[in-house]
Amino acid sequence: MRVYELARRLGMNSKDLVRELKELGVEVKTHSSSIDDQTGEEVFNLFSRPTPETVEPVVKEKVEEKEISSEEATAPPIQEVIITDPITVGELANTLQLTPGSLIKELMAEGKMLSINQLVSADLATKIAERHGFKATVIAHYKEEEVEEEEKDVPQDLLPRAPVVTVMGHVDHGKTKLLDAIRQTDVAGSEIGGITQHIGAYKVRDKRGDITFLDTPGHAAFTAMRARGAQVTDIVVLVVAADDGVMPQTREAIDHARAAGVPIVVAINKIDLPVANPDRVKRQLGELGLVPEEWGGRTLFVPISAKENLNLDGLLEAIHLEAEMLELKANPNRRASGTVVEAKLDKGRGPVATLLVQRGTLRKGDAIAVGLHYGKVRVLFDDHGTEAKEAGPCVPVEVLGLSGVPQAGDTFQVVSSEKEAKEISAKRQATSRQKVFSSSEKVTLEDLYKGIQEGKIKELNIIIKADVWGSAEALKEELEKKGNENVRIKVVHSGVGAITESDVMLATVSKAIIIGFHVHPDPRTKILAEEEGVDVRLYQIIYEVTDDIEKALKGLLEPKLKEYTLGLAQVRNIFRISKVGTVAGCYVKEGKIVMGKSARLIRDGAVIYKGRIRSLKRFKNDANEVPSGFECGLALENFSDIKPDDLIEIFEVKEIAPAL
Ligand code: GDP
Numbered sequence: 009m010r011v012y013e014l015a016r017r018l019g020m021n022s023k024d025l026v027r028e029l030k031e032l033g034v035e036v037k038t039h040s041s042s043i044d045d046q047t048g049e050e051v052f053n054l055f056s057r058p059t060p061e062t063v064e065p066v067v068k069e070k071v072e073e074k075e076i077s078s079e080e081a082t083a084p085p086i087q088e089v090i091i092t093d094p095i096t097v098g099e100l101a102n103t104l105q106l107t108p109g110s111l112i113k114e115l116m117a118e119g120k121m122l123s124i125n126q127l128v129s130a131d132l133a134t135k136i137a138e139r140h141g142f143k144a145t146v147i148a149h150y151k152e153e154e155v156e157e158e159e160k161d162v163p164q165d166l167l168p169r170a171p172v173v174t175v176m177g178h179v180d181h182g183k184t185k186l187l188d189a190i191r192q193t194d195v196a197g198s199e200i201g202g203i204t205q206h207i208g209a210y211k212v213r214d215k216r217g218d219i220t221f222l223d224t225p226g227h228a229a230f231t232a233m234r235a236r237g238a239q240v241t242d243i244v245v246l247v248v249a250a251d252d253g254v255m256p257q258t259r260e261a262i263d264h265a266r267a268a269g270v271p272i273v274v275a276i277n278k279i280d281l282p283v284a285n286p287d288r289v290k291r292q293l294g295e296l297g298l299v300p301e302e303w304g305g306r307t308l309f310v311p312i313s314a315k316e317n318l319n320l321d322g323l324l325e326a327i328h329l330e331a332e333m334l335e336l337k338a339n340p341n342r343r344a345s346g347t348v349v350e351a352k353l354d355k356g357r358g359p360v361a362t363l364l365v366q367r368g369t370l371r372k373g374d375a376i377a378v379g380l381h382y383g384k385v386r387v388l389f390d391d392h393g394t395e396a397k398e399a400g401p402c403v404p405v406e407v408l409g410l411s412g413v414p415q416a417g418d419t420f421q422v423v424s425s426e427k428e429a430k431e432i433s434a435k436r437q438a439t440s441r442q443k444v445f446s447s448s449e450k451v452t453l454e455d456l457y458k459g460i461q462e463g464k465i466k467e468l469n470i471i472i473k474a475d476v477w478g479s480a481e482a483l484k485e486e487l488e489k490k491g492n493e494n495v496r497i498k499v500v501h502s503g504v505g506a507i508t509e510s511d512v513m514l515a516t517v518s519k520a521i522i523i524g525f526h527v528h529p530d531p532r533t534k535i536l537a538e539e540e541g542v543d544v545r546l547y548q549i550i551y552e553v554t555d556d557i558e559k560a561l562k563g564l565l566e567p568k569l570k571e572y573t574l575g576l577a578q579v580r581n582i583f584r585i586s587k588v589g590t591v592a593g594c595y596v597k598e599g600k601i602v603m604g605k606s607a608r609l610i611r612d613g614a615v616i617y618k619g620r621i622r623s624l625k626r627f628k629n630d631a632n633e634v635p636s637g638f639e640c641g642l643a644l645e646n647f648s649d650i651k652p653d654d655l656i657e658i659f660e661v662k663e664i665a666p667a668l
Contacts, residue, residue: 009048012039017052017355052358089142090434093130097122100133104140109612111136112655113578121576121598121657124614161339161367169338170211170218170402171331172240172364175225176261177247182277183225185314186247190221193320208350208362208416209404210391216328220364220402222349224416227257227264231513233417234268235540238347240364243330244272245323246298250284250311254292256503260510262296263501267518271334272298273308273326280313338401343422344370348378348414349404359383359410363399363420370405371398375426379418382429383410451519452543453556457563460495468495468557469520471511472502473527479550480504483525486554495561507544509533515542523553571661575599575636579654583641590648591625591641594656600635601658607644610655620645621658 011029015022022039029036034047043051089103101111101124108124114136115122122128128136130146137144175183191210212219222229222241233240244265248258265272274293276286290300290309299305308326312319346366354360361378363370370376374385386409388396399405411430414420423429451465459465470487474480480502491497500518501511507522507529513536515522521543529537529544537544547553559565581593594601603624609617624631625641634640644650 094127098124165339166337171242172220174241178255178257181249182314189314205393228510234517238417249278276311279311280316340400342368344368345421348418359413374422377429377432378420379414381412382433453560456560471522475526574658592650
């Protein structure tokens, strides 16, 4: 990018920016000189941050460090970094401004074969940080309650608050249309005359009070937020099209809402259509346990048309009624805390986050810790794009002034100073990881018996995905019968179709295992399940499922397959040999390379091939094995795009005895 373009983004004078860049050691001559994108982004982050004095060294030192390393001169200046314990390879690379690939290589030199998502010990991380000229402070074991507890609310401080609503339902049943239609009913909005802004949530006011709607419909976002520890929604509005009835995602939405313990209000939509059949929807939902009040149940059903604006007021009324029963309260007179609803990097404005205040009141100038970031609230905008001075409980606002872009579902906290905010976000980083990696949180069939014996597990939650409804239903019935006096078996969700990321998220939040019957997860879902430590089991025969569960309950589960690493080689040269194809000249760094075994190729920390060793040579001769410290030539099955510096990992999959 050109300097003047960057200057425009930063709202700075080009000449000043040229001077600043020169001071930082970036080579530029005039305002039309080019700088590479990465440097441009770093400079942008530096100048658009709330407190340049606290972060200024980052770019400065990085630039100096680059020069020094190229000239191999004196040691780079000391810069402090915070290393959370535990830390993953990817995060350490990020903290030390290294590429994951180069860190993985460095770890190998230390005798550690770790992938991007694996953990590095705090000692080793500190050692590596120091080698790169950083002074590391290790932060370990930290409990979020330490921040939360600091100010407890007493009952008399609690005042009624607005309910927060998420709209869910099957695709095309009218969720988006409904959110738009409701937004237009807001009297306050039309009075202000501000243009409605999509900031991720909006507030609707009428004589009965306020309701806050989250603007991202569907259960995927809802559960992803829960998986990050955020329970924002008080009430779910389940949209069911009266012409279509209950569909797979309707069932999913019900299960996701139930797993979260959130009450459901049903909106029967599209009643303007001649083929609309609201009674059928009631019957179908009744079978799923959502029984209308007029049939003796306790679920509120409201017939509406989002398109024709029919009975939207009736729906708002039902939400108010449901909210009344929940007796929702919050203390507005304290420092604010809450959840990130949406966040993005805006080219002109830097990091922008929509925050939903859940306790207290957020004000301009507040020092704030947001997920892994921090800052000072520079400006607040409401959902009409109007600048606001403050935001109380359940009021969504867009804020500027953060050090980085948080994720939806991150929590935020107002604290006394920016320094404290910075410390808290670093500590939060440690907590979140603690949660992710603490094995006690995960449930696997293999550990089930142990969990039962230790009294940790009283209920086994299961998610069933099958190719057809019949199988899903049959499995559900069979499995729920298998529970005994020590452990109850509960199917938290059953559905038809491939195992999706949304299923894995639900499994994470409800500590469930996933059973796939004649279905598979797609590759992304598989990776997510591995990352989240969710036990996904695939079957072809019903009997095998019930048998495994029975055995797991008794601690007799058959061994499951496990991967063992045999060796690791680094590619040094590539030879293209006619008739043979691409042969990689490698150096064996660890273990041994064995002919015919499974292999994966890792480039910059990412696996880009999985297959087998097709041929292995030592000098000109075929070899069965080549041990570490030697060179070899190898070819991979059906893969020729090998490049120097690629890593080839050799492994085999073996059965392991159950861990009892
Ligand atoms: P979503 O996928 O659930 O968000 O569904 P949309 O809000 O995108 O709506 C899907 C389609 O249904 C669109 O073509 C809408 O115009 C239509 N639609 C939504 N609500 C109504 C309604 O009350 N009546 C009729 N006739 N059509 C509707």
